[in-house]
Amino acid sequence: MxxxxxxxxxxxxxxxxxxxxxxxxxxxxxxxxxxxxxxxxxxxxxxxxxxxxxxxxxxxxxxxxxxxxQGRLKVRSEPIDLELLVMDTVARLREVPPRVEFAGDARTLRIDGDVQRVAQLFHALLGLQLSRSSPVAVQARIECHDNRLRMVCTVHCRDASDALIASLLTAPHPDPPDDALGLGLVIAAAIADAHGGGLHGRASGDDTLELVLELPAAP
Missing domain, CATH: 1.10.287 (Helix Hairpins)
Structure with a gap:
């Protein structure tokens, strides 16, 4: 960090x-x-x-x-059914359920990884809130690209910028809406790295951030 x-x-x-x-x-x-x-x-x-x-x-x-x-976020590896993982994550986010779209045959993708950590990663992204006063549902699109899972999450926030998303991926959120330490995206990025993937983002307007998760798909 x-x-x-x-x-x-x-x-x-x-x-x-x-x-x-x-x-x-x-x-x-x-x-x-x-x-x-x-x-x-x-x-x-x-x-x-x-x-x-x-x-x-x-x-x-x-x-x-x-x-x-210490490089100890991934302690086991097993096949993970992507559609079941997303369904379980959405069910746990009942207060502000995300809207998730599967493109093409992405619904059938599987991932090899630590199921607890990958679930934590998806929960952090699909449940992401950047404001205490006005929670907004995350919109996500999942696709298969070059034998890799690619999930683009669109998050609305005020004063969106590339500098803001870069900071959230590397340092604590200054005012986390969930009253935690604000390390959710920092840890999510580390989980993605531990599974041979990555997490990055950019501003796509004055009030919108895009987070892009990539993970290798299982054969």
Missing amino acids: SAPSAKAWMDRLAHDLRGPLSPMQTAVYLLRDPGLGNEQREELFAVLERQIQRLGGMIDEFSDLGRAE
Whole structure:
């Protein structure tokens, strides 16, 4: 991962990891009140559960970054049915389901890889959101090109530029809408590289980014 500097990144990491602690501490303090009603108690337990999940997701992202730098993101390889993978990913993205189009015979493609990591890659791309206030469905087109899977994901965002997409692929998102560490695309690019492919992008207008994923197809 390139810029920011190591110190700036560690400061950012410390700040983000502290984020869930304040609501968790408040919830624990309030739960000690003997006069707390059952409904309030359940609400506070829900706060704790959300923040624990958020903190766990941050730790997973940081752990994946370390594995990426050590070349340990791909630990196994097995045939992956592309259509089933896409269907499962779309089903998990119920709040803002992506629109996915298969071109030609791309629907029958298979990939050799670590199914958990490839699923993580597709989830990061098809579920990508760059705005907290106005989530927009990703539009994706999948095709077979020179015995390689090629997926083009169109994402709408304000102030799109080549510099912005280059930054998102190499450095943490400055204000991630999912309250994580903002490393989703950095890790997605590392997963693509680990599987003999690549992930790159460009601006295709003032409000549109295109991310292009390429992976070798299984024989």
